[in-house]
Every structure is written in structure tokens, then in C-alpha cells.
Amino acid sequence: DADVTQTPRNRITKTGKRIMLECSQTKGHDRMYWYRQDPGLGLRLIYYSFDVKDINKGEISDGYSVSRQAQAKFSLSLESAIPNQTALYFCATGLAGVPDTQYFGPGTRLTVL
Amino acid sequence: TQLLEQSPQFLSIQEGENLTVYCNSSSVFSSLQWYRQEPGEGPVLLVTVVTGGEVKKLKRLTFQFGDARKDSSLHITAAQPGDTGLYLCAGGSISGSARQLTFGSGTQLTVLP
Numbered sequence: 001d002a003d004v005t006q007t008p009r010n011r012i013t014k015t016g017k018r019i020m021l022e023c024s025q026t027k028g029h030d031r032m033y034w035y036r037q038d039p040g041l042g043l044r045l046i047y048y049s050f051d052v053k054d055i056n057k058g059e060i061s062d063g064y065s066v067s068r069q070a071q072a073k074f075s076l077s078l079e080s081a082i083p084n085q086t087a088l089y090f091c092a093t094g095l096a097g098v099p100d101t102q103y104f105g106p107g108t109r110l111t112v113l
Numbered sequence: 114t115q116l117l118e119q120s121p122q123f124l125s126i127q128e129g130e131n132l133t134v135y136c137n138s139s140s141v142f143s144s145l146q147w148y149r150q151e152p153g154e155g156p157v158l159l160v161t162v163v164t165g166g167e168v169k170k171l172k173r174l175t176f177q178f179g180d181a182r183k184d185s186s187l188h189i190t191a192a193q194p195g196d197t198g199l200y201l202c203a204g205g206s207i208s209g210s211a212r213q214l215t216f217g218s219g220t221q222l223t224v225l226p
Binding site: 004035040041042043044045048058090092101102103104105106107 | 154157213
């Protein structure tokens with residue numbers, strides 16, 4: 001079984017809809033991250049969490065929110081989806097230490113029409 | 114904002130050829146990581162380098178971290194079709210508790226049989 005799972009794997013939605021992407025991990029890592037990937041732009045950090053009570057904004061947090069429900073679960077919400085949020089979304093986990101190493105889930109392909 | 118530029122953006126070569134991809138920044142990083150991503154999957158860590166001038170070898174792949182810790186290169190010897198994928202470099206932030214990775218935009222490598 002995969003250590004980092006994401007649901008759904010694919011999602012098509014309409015402008016203005018609220019959607020939630022979910023991430024679960026069995027690696028026992030404290031740190032969890034949400035990234036989006038766009039062609040030619042690499043991976044950009046949306047939010048990250050170093051433990052259940054810790055939530056931090058990343059480079060591109062506007063239009064997104066997150067919830068760390070448990071050590072193993074980190075969900076990403078788009079309150080009112082817009083077309084330029086069409087992208088690949090990745091969840092990652094990590095252990096504290098130098099340097100950080102992150103383990104990525106398989107991704108969710110989101111299309112906003 | 115720390116930026117990492119990767120070159121080339123696209124590379125298509127024949128099986129058996131050698132290649133080098135580059136990752137450059139004007140910023141200093143505490144670590145530099147290389148990931149490979151295949152279609153439909155998340156990035157998978159290949160290597161981490163932490164010391165300026167460090168060289169690491171992973172079978173046919175050679176990774177080097179620049180002396181000033183601002184740049185890195187990935188050299189593949191005798192490329193094989195299985196090496197095809199998106200190669201991403203990522204720099205670890207140098208200070209503070211907010212340890213994050215800054216990703217480059219990636220090099221899409223295609224190795225033709």
C-alpha cells in the first residue's frame with residue numbers, strides 16, 4: 001500500500017464550487033505539505049503543517065485553506081474554485097531534520113471549468 | 114524569494130548518450146535535492162547534497178553541488194529509456210524553523226530507444 005495517498009485522483013468541477021482534496025499518510029511523519037504543479041512553473045508551496053496544531057501559509061495560499069485533522073491527515077480546500085486553480089496538486093510528508101526530505105503522494109489532477 | 118532555474122527545459126536524446134542538466138540560483142541553499150517524476154506520479158527523491166563541492170554517484174547518475182551552494186548539476190552516463198522523466202531540483206532553505214524546499218521548474222528528459 002502507498003505511504004501517502006490522495007483522494008480524489010482526478011476531479012472536474014465548475015467555477016464557484018467548493019471542493020476538498022484529501023491526503024492521508026502512514027509514514028508517521030509530523031510534517032505535511034500541499035503543493036501545486038503547473039507546466040513550466042515547477043512545484044509551488046500552498047500550505048504546510050509541522051504538527052497537528054501548526055498551520056503555515058506557503059508561497060501561494062490565496063484562495064486555499066487547509067485543515068490538519070490528525071497527524072496522518074491533511075486536507076486542502078478551495079472555497080470557491082476558479083479556472084486558474086486548474087493544476088496538479090501534490091501532498092507531501094516529511095521528517096524534521098537537516099536536510100528536509102519529502103515524500104510525495106501520487107497527485108490530484110483538478111480541472112475547474 | 115529564492116528562485117531556482119533549471120536548464121535545459123526539454124532534452125531529447127538517443128539511448129547511450131550522456132547528458133547534463135543544470136540547476137542555478139543567485140541564492141545560497143543549505144541543501145540541494147534532485148527528484149524524478151514520472152507521468153501520473155509524484156516526485157521521487159533521488160539524492161540530497163549538503164556540502165559545497167559535494168559529489169554523489171547513484172549508478173549512472175552523478176550529482177554535484179556547487180562550491181558556493183548556489184548551483185547543482187546532474188550528469189547521466191549512457192542514458193536509457195527508463196531514465197525518461199521530469200527531473201526537478203529543490204533547494205532547502207538555509208535558516209530558521211521554517212524549513213522549506215524551493216523547486217526548480219524541471220527538465221523534461223526523453224531518452225529514445
